[in-house]
Structures are given as C-alpha cells and as structure tokens.
Amino acid sequence: MINININKKLHGVEEDMQLDVILEIEKGDFVALSGKSGSGKTTLLRILAGLETTNGIIHVDNEIWLDTHKCKSIQKREIGFVFQDYALFENMSVLENLLYVKKELKLADHLLEVTELGEFRNRAVTTLSGGQKQRVALCRAMMKRPKILLLDEPLSALDPSMRLKLQNEILALHKEFGTTTIMVSHDPSEIYRLASRVIVLENGKIINDGKPKEVLLRTQGSQKFSFEGELLEIKKVDIIYIAIVAIGQQLVEIVISGDEAKDLKIGDLVNVSTKAFNGNLKKNQTT
Amino acid sequence: MIEILQNLNFTPFLLSFKLAGLTTLILFVLCLPLAWYLSQTHSKAKPFLEAITALPIVLPPSVLGFYILYALSYNSPIGAFFKESFGVDLVFNFTGLVIASCFYSLPFMVQPLQSGFESLNKNMLEASYVSGKGKLTTIMKVALPNIKPALITAIIVTFAHTVGEFGVVLMVGGSIPGETKVASVAIYEMVEIMDYSSAHIYSAIMIIMSFLVLLGVYTFNHKQKFSGFIK
Numbered sequence: 238m239i240n241i242n243i244n245k246k247l248h249g250v251e252e253d254m255q256l257d258v259i260l261e262i263e264k265g266d267f268v269a270l271s272g273k274s275g276s277g278k279t280t281l282l283r284i285l286a287g288l289e290t291t292n293g294i295i296h297v298d299n300e301i302w303l304d305t306h307k308c309k310s311i312q313k314r315e316i317g318f319v320f321q322d323y324a325l326f327e328n329m330s331v332l333e334n335l336l337y338v339k340k341e342l343k344l345a346d347h348l349l350e351v352t353e354l355g356e357f358r359n360r361a362v363t364t365l366s367g368g369q370k371q372r373v374a375l376c377r378a379m380m381k382r383p384k385i386l387l388l389d390e391p392l393s394a395l396d397p398s399m400r401l402k403l404q405n406e407i408l409a410l411h412k413e414f415g416t417t418t419i420m421v422s423h424d425p426s427e428i429y430r431l432a433s434r435v436i437v438l439e440n441g442k443i444i445n446d447g448k449p450k451e452v453l454l455r456t457q458g459s460q461k462f463s464f465e466g467e468l469l470e471i472k473k474v475d476i477i478y479i480a481i482v483a484i485g486q487q488l489v490e491i492v493i494s495g496d497e498a499k500d501l502k503i504g505d506l507v508n509v510s511t512k513a514f515n516g517n518l519k520k521n522q523t524t
Numbered sequence: 525m526i527e528i529l530q531n532l533n534f535t536p537f538l539l540s541f542k543l544a545g546l547t548t549l550i551l552f553v554l555c556l557p558l559a560w561y562l563s564q565t566h567s568k569a570k571p572f573l574e575a576i577t578a579l580p581i582v583l584p585p586s587v588l589g590f591y592i593l594y595a596l597s598y599n600s601p602i603g604a605f606f607k608e609s610f611g612v613d614l615v616f617n618f619t620g621l622v623i624a625s626c627f628y629s630l631p632f633m634v635q636p637l638q639s640g641f642e643s644l645n646k647n648m649l650e651a652s653y654v655s656g657k658g659k660l661t662t663i664m665k666v667a668l669p670n671i672k673p674a675l676i677t678a679i680i681v682t683f684a685h686t687v688g689e690f691g692v693v694l695m696v697g698g699s700i701p702g703e704t705k706v707a708s709v710a711i712y713e714m715v716e717i718m719d720y721s722s723a724h725i726y727s728a729i730m731i732i733m734s735f736l737v738l739l740g741v742y743t744f745n746h747k748q749k750f751s752g753f754i755k
Contacts, residue, residue: 286654288650288653288654311650311653311654312653312654312656312657312658313656314654316654317654318650318651318654320647320650320651322645322647324645324647324648324650324651325648325651326648326651326652326665326666326670327648327670328666328669328670337652337655337657337665337666338655338656339656374651377651377655378654380655381655381656
C-alpha cells in the first residue's frame with residue numbers, strides 16, 4: 238500500500254501551479270497517470286522516486302519514505318524508474334547496464350530472455366534501436382526487484398507494433414515481480430490494456446480516478462460511439478453542410494445542418510457521435 | 525645537425541614535462557570535484573566561482589606571478605607558515621613552480637570537465653542514483669566514461685599549457701638550471717645571449733611537440749564523435 242499526501246509549488250510553462258495530490262494505491266496495482274502535459278504527472282513520479290523534493294508524506298507498506306523529519310534517499314527507495322528517453326549508460330554494453338544495478342547474472346539473463354534481448358547482451362547500447370533501448374531500460378529497472386515500478390511515458394517514442402510488444406512485456410514483468418506499477422501515458426488503448434486504475438491530473442490536481450473503462454469511455458446516454466476530433470473544414474453542398482473532422486490519424490466527413498454549421502469554426506474541438514442512424518457533431522464544451 | 529642535437533641539453537625539456545605532468549595530476553584530482561559541483565549546482569555562488577576559476581585566462585602572467593610570488597614568499601603568512609612548520613621554501617624552487625602552475629592552468633582543467641559534465645543527459649545520472657549508486661560511483665563509472673573527449677581535452681590541454689607557460693614560471697622560479705629553468709625560460713635566455721641556433725632548435729622542438737599533441741587530441745575526439753561502437 239502506498240499513501241501519498243503531497244503538495245509542491247510548480248513553475249509551469251504558462252503560470253505557476255500547486256501540485257496537490259492525496260492518493261492511496263493498493264499493492265500490486267497497475268495505475269496509469271494521465272492528463273495534459275504540464276499537469277504534474279512526471280513531477281509526481283519524480284517525487285515518488287526521490288528525484289525531487291517536496292512537502293508532505295509518502296508511506297510505502299507502513300514505512301516512511303517522506304515526512305517532515307525524514308526523507309529516504311533515492312538510492313534506498315525500492316524503485317525502478319524507466320525514463321522516456323531511456324537514459325541508458327552509453328559507455329556500457331546491454332548486460333553491463335543491468336549488472337551495474339546489481340551483480341546478479343542469473344536475473345539479468347532471465348530478464349534479457351523475457352524481453353528477447355538475449356542475442357544483444359554484449360552489444361553497445363548506442364547501437365540499439367529505440368524499442369530495444371527501452372527494453373534494456375525496463376530490464377535495468379527490474380534488476381533491483383523494485384517494490385514500485387515507475388514508467389514515464391515509456392512507449393511514446395515507439396511505433397504501434399513495437400508498443401504492443403512492449404506493453405505485453407511490461408505487463409508480464411509487472412505480474413511476475415508483483416510490483417506496484419505507476420505509468421504515465423496519454424494513449425487510451427495502452428491504458429485500457431494495461432492499467433487496472435487510471436488517475437487523471439489537471440493543473441496539479443486529481444480530476445478523475447477510476448477504472449479505465451469508466452474514465453476513458455466518453456459516450457453519454459444512448460450514444461453508440463463518440464470521438465473527439467478537430468474540425469478541419471466545412472463545405473456547403475446544395476442545402477446541407479459537410480464537416481471534415483480529424484480524429485486521431487483519421488479524417489471523417491459528417492453531414493450537419495446549416496444551423497449547426499453557423500456555430501462552428503475551423504479548428505474547434507468537436508465531439509462526433511452516433512445514436513440510431515445519423516452521425517451527430519457537437520462542439521466540445523470543455524474548450 | 526646530428527652533432528648539434530647530441531650536444532643539446534635536454535634538461536629544460538625534461539623539467540618542463542615533469543612540471544606539466546605533476547601539475548596535470550594534481551589539478552585533475554582537485555578539479556574533478558570542483559567541476560562536478562559547478563556542473564550540478566544552482567547556487568548563487570556559481571558565477572563567482574566560475575569567474576575566479578577563469579581569472580588566470582585573462583590576467584597577465586606577470587600579475588598572477590607577482591601575487592603568487594608574494595603569497596609564497598616569507599613576507600606572507602602562507603610562505604612563513606610553510607618555512608617555519610615544514611622548513612620548506614616555496615619560491616625559486618621546483619615546489620613553488622608546481623604551485624604556481626596549478627593556479628595558472630586551473631581553468632584549462634576545470635572548464636572542459638565542467639562543460640563535459642553539463643552536456644551529460646541528466647536522466648542518465650538520475651538513473652544511476654535510482655539504481656542505488658551514490659555520487660562517487662556515478663561520477664567514476666557513468667559520468668567520466670561518457671565524457672571521454674572532454675576528459676582527454678582537459679588533461680592534454682592542461683599538460684600542454686603548463687609546458688608552454690613562461691611569465692609565471694620566470695617570476696616565481698627564476699632560472700635555476702635543473703631546478704626551475706624550463707624549456708620556455710631556456711629559449712628566452714638563449715635569445716637574450718644571441719645564441720639563435722640553439723633557440724631555433726628548442727623552439728622547433730616545442731612547435732612540433734605541441735602540434736603533435738593537439739593533433740592527437742583532435743583525432744581522438746573526431747573518432748569518438750563518428751564511431752557508433754565506443755566500446
């Protein structure tokens with residue numbers, strides 16, 4: 238069980254804000270941290286790891302990691318941390334990166350086996366691809382047999398097929414080692430696949446906390462599906478209007494009425510949904 | 525030509541190299557923690573420390589030499605303390621030269637190391653801390669091996685710069701053969717007594733050696749930059 242009650246003043250890109258988080262995380266949980274960039278997700282991870290100072294308390298399994306009198310050093314916290322940019326030790330080979338943490342060859346070999354890196358064990362890490370580097374980083378983090386595994390957008394720089402592969406490996410290691418895992422992610426499919434709980438941060442506060450299905454599914458009432466997208470263009474065709482909307486990597490056309498077209502302008506964030514037969518397009522109220 | 529070379533007194537060169545070697549060694553040990561501190565700190569004292577370490581670059585060697593001479597002589601508390609406590613003279617001998625060279629060449633060791641440390645990916649150092657390693661292990665096993673070009677530059681340039689120093693050495697050490705008469709001082713004296721052929725040979729040797737050293741540094745750094753397999 239992890240108990241967190243912290244507050245810290247952050248200097249944001251646009252304005253200063255207060256990171257204010259009260260959180261309880263069950264042992265063995267897989268938690269996804271989501272939210273816009275600059276909302277304090279990475280800072281929260283770094284505070285847990287001890288890489289940043291703050292006021293407040295952190296208790297892990299009834300052990301004090303942080304309170305007003307004590308701050309457990311980074312080195313002594315049972316944490317594995319996977320950085321977004323891998324942060325491998327570039328002067329070492331794959332195997333040396335792992336053994337640097339702990340001289341336990343058997344564990345290192347096992348981890349390299351699980352992540353299919355066995356044949357690369359003596360390669361210089363500078364010669365690896367992005368996906369391979371991130372797997373080395375994951376193995377390195379597991380070498381400590383950490384109680385808590387912290388992942389800071391570990392897969393954001395990888396292509397979709399590599400992501401899927403690594404997601405499975407992360408999940409396998411999470412289960413095998415029984416770690417409590419906290420992962421920063423923006424990718425809903427990734428969160429849905431991996432996490433048992435998702436916490437959404439905004440401006441340093443928790444604004445949503447629940448099961449991925451409850452938090453991520455955006456449909457309301459009798460909507461059958463619902464997507465958020467950006468309005469790119471409105472074309473007039475005879476008496477109707479056609480809106481072109483970018484949803485993720487995909488462009489779609491939606492028929493809208495003249496009244497609806499009046500309220501919309503190019504660049505609006507919109508919600509595309511369907512109920513029975515026709516598609517609906519509604520301006521997103523949150524923006 | 526060969527006869528001239530055979531009759532040449534190499535003692536000033538040997539002295540120069542001994543001085544440069546010792547200075548480089550001492551500065552490396554002293555500057556490593558200083559450069560690390562400067563690269564990691566956000567303290568308000570940082571600009572002051574940086575300015576002080578850079579002073580020897582801009583000061584005329586005579587100014588530096590004058591103050592070092594004064595500080596190490598019996599007239600100052602430092603010089604008097606060493607004389608009374610250890611019976612050691614610090615001026616007009618080799619020990620004094622080493623101390624003076626350490627001040628003179630300080631920035632050439634600190635600055636490359638500092639910028640090397642600053643260029644390191646901060647996450648790499650943090651990954652080492654998270655791996656359970658302290659600062660010393662992180663510096664020795666992760667930071668230093670990853671700034672090899674800066675490290676080589678710092679060591680070689682400090683060495684070469686100490687070999688090339690003249691003003692400070694002359695002021696603090698004078699020109700005692702076998703003790704403080706280094707190559708640069710020897711050349712100055714040869715010119716003064718109009719022994720131009722010896723001055724030519726000494727100077728040519730200095731130019732060739734300096735060029736070879738610098739060529740070596742740049743070749744190494746070039747290779748490091750373009751090789752994927754650093755190991």
